[in-house]
Amino acid sequence: MRRVSYIYSAELERAASQLPSNVYRSKVVHGLVRSLELLAEAASDDESLEGERENTAALRCTIIEPIPATARELEAFHTRAFVARLLGSEEAQEVLSEDSEDGLGSSEEEDERSRKRRKVDTFGLEDDCPSFPELSEYVSLVSGASLTAARALRRGEADVAINWDGGRHHAMRSRAAGFCYVNDAVLAIIDLRKSFRRVMYIDVDLHAGDGVQSAFSTSSVLTLSIHHASPGFFPPSPTYPTPSSSPSHTLSIPLSRGTSSRTIQRVWSEAVEPLRDAFQPDAVVLLCGVDGLAGDPCGVWSWQLGGEGGIGAVVESVLAWGCKTLLLGGGGYHHANAARAWAYLTSVALGRPLPLDTHIPPEFEHFADLTPSFELDVPGGQREDENASDYLDEVQGIMAEHAAKLRDGRKPRK
Secondary structure (H helix, E strand, O other): OOOEEEEOOHHHHHHHOOOHHHOOHHHHHHHHHHHOOOEEOOOOOOHHHHHHHHHHHOOOEEEEOOOOOOHHHHOOOOOHHHHHHHHOOHHHHHHHOOOOOOOOOOOHHHHHHHHHHHHHHHOOOOOOOOOOOOHHHHHHHHHHHHHHHHHHHHOOOOOEEEEOOOOOOOOEOOEOEOOEOOOHHHHHHHHHOOOOOOEEEEEOOOOOOHHHHOOOOOOOEEEEEEEEOOOOOOOOOOOOOOOOOOOOOEEEEEEOOOOOHHHHHHHHHHHHHHHHHHHOOOEEEEEOOOOOEOOOOOOOOOEOOOOOOOHHHHHHHHHHOOOEEEEEOOOOOOHHHHHHHHHHHHHHHOOOOOOOOOEOOOOOOOHHHHOOOOEOOOOOOOOOOOOOHHHHHHHHHHHHHHHHHHHHHOOOOO
């Protein structure tokens, strides 16, 4: 029986629900997971129900409350000044008020405001990453949730750990970016490396996992991003797979508009599986961004939830590898569909996938948001899949070369 830990607390849900790019998404997601009876709730004191409770719990996720990350834990990846700014510490005020002696304002007060503004800009807390009142709590809880998940895997308390509020893969070492303030994925990988020799990170978000990929340059961590790329699309990234002449531990497979389950299935079987066979990870971090599903406001891909090549099949494939696995959230801006997807993937993690035509319980608080079908499924879209067969042949060939290099790298040196 697969042991699945679900990282959750009311405080985490409340803080994550204030994320400016996804206000209240966390509340909808966790509410649906609970409504579909996928979580083992706290035990009662009635001894007569003990046997029934144990049987039920075996079919549900065990809830683990996240331990908020400390500044020191965040500094395992992020710079001290950036962490200070995120957590709103006194040190941040000192950093922000440092005299740069290059202000040209008309008064000392204007110079001070200008210097502080430049520092805020330097940390990326503007535009798509504005500061918000709950920022400090959000950063410590979301990153702490992924660290809590990683430690549950390291300690043998779980085979699979889930943090749907995590997956903030664009945050850089000293800068927020792309709706991401802290890179919990990087922090989790660093923590997993304390117990697992080789960690494989797979990112299936619509947007490239640039923050994670830029964080590692070691042969013990393989990062693979399967994403959309086109001129002007965020984040800027090549529109061609990582050349075989490049290092084989930071790999990208960019895909075109209309990417469907058919394309994902082919990429998975012809590229991802050979890479996994060559690398032989001890632990896997899978970032399950759902902004590539049909119906997302991004409107780029036509991916589906279930069926062959769907995101559910991707999760099933990873779990079949038998590695300790951390499942993270990511993008997903149709909140009802994000809730559908992550609830379904939770059931997949448990080894008992819910039927795609499962009706949403009417008592679910956000039932009206799941119109018009009021079912669990997120079917594929009608957009034409623009990924040519010749291009996918090239992807297969290039990734085969990377797989060969990875395999050679694992051979003992004479």
